[in-house]
Amino acid sequence: MSFRTIIEPFRIKTVEPIRQTTREERADALTAARFNVFRLQAEDVLIDLLTDSGTGAMSVHQWSGMMKGDESYAGGRSYAVFERAVRDVTGFAHVIPTHQGRAAEHILFSTVLEPGDVVPNNTHFDTTRANVQDRGGVALDLPIPEGRQAQSDHPFKGNMDVAALERALAERTSRVPLVMLTITNNSEGGQPVSLANVRAVREVCDRFGVPLFIDACRFAENAWFIRTREPGHEGRAPIEIARELFALADGCTMSAKKDGMSNIGGFLAMNDEALARRCRTRLVLTEGFPTYGGLAGYDLEAIAVGLHEALDEDYLRYRIRSIEYLGDKLLAAGIPIVTPTGGHAIYLDARRWLHHVPQREYPAWALSCVLYVEGGIRAAEIGSVMFGRQPDGSERPADLELVRLAFPRRVYTQSHVDYVAEVLIHLHAMVGRIRGVRMLDAPEVLRHFTATFAPVDRSLVVP
């Protein structure tokens, strides 16, 4: 007998209280934060869906691993445990620990990239793009066309456009030090990449003699999508799929704050020994000695355990289903979201939902503010505030105005998800009364973190 209900595959041993606030208290808190949810105090937030990065709950096995952390400066036992786990999952020969994903990106690009070089990727994540550009490189996004459409039924919207990659390489092979694939594709909605696409990208890379690196932050979620959506992989163990995926690449960058199930950490891994030696030289400058790389021994232990926990079938089934479950409820209520639902987040389509708010009044940003005031839920705008400012200082509306509800791993239960759905359905009834915001002040780069705003009509919602 098998039952249909998919449960959280854990029980709760330690709890962290969250605090109820009134709508009035939240309106005051948001006003004090100048209508930017990044500026709120976390204790004023009820359900925090700002990011799934570093915000997960660790298991008893991870905590007990941490007690065994060896804090030796060099040659610590915890490094050996970490190296063994990373090699077991990825198969890469050289494993370089870093304090988080962007440090791995920084070390890789500052080692291989010359000004004017081009890095093709399905879609660069912000920090990856920033690290390429920081070296004077060009970050070239080559998603398939479906990746750019908010609504589609393509099962692998994260795929790279292989023909476009071939053209890019034919034009300027000598300026491409590596090709990257981001799995899952966070910037296009947490959408997966198929094994067939990785294989096709690999073949093109081989033809032009260019190495392939994977941005592996959510590799386990991607493996689950391959198992459930790609013909021929049904029922396979996620770890086998992950190994097959990594075997198609020459190396990876990883933020262990996602599918490493850890609160901090990352790594850079590769097969090329000479490149690894050069990367380790840079590592010592900015992160630390090669057997700890900016982490404590106990962090290495937590990641070593977490990498395998992220591949657990019961966990992945629950993880991906909980996102889809919320998506199903919102679609049933007629709320526009990015479809199909991806791995770590639901993306609200604010342009379709708040079609009466012009893009210059930042509809997705306004929606993130109202979501907080009405329900105490914090989520991130991925729209014209994040992407609108051009390098020459001009303003251009983003292609999509999205609000990302990213779910920390093993933190919220089904009733939290039901609550989020209820708040959004409540917003659906008042959506026509939501007004936009204007930007008061913003720094030139990464402005969404600190920019300040005010409602255009003195109030976010017209009575």
Ligand code: F0G
């Ligand atoms: N690559 C991808 C695809 C990411 O999503 C992130 C982080 C990074 C690299 C950088 O890793 O944060 O450890 O330095 N994404 C987080 C997010 C911040 O909220 O999506 P990091």
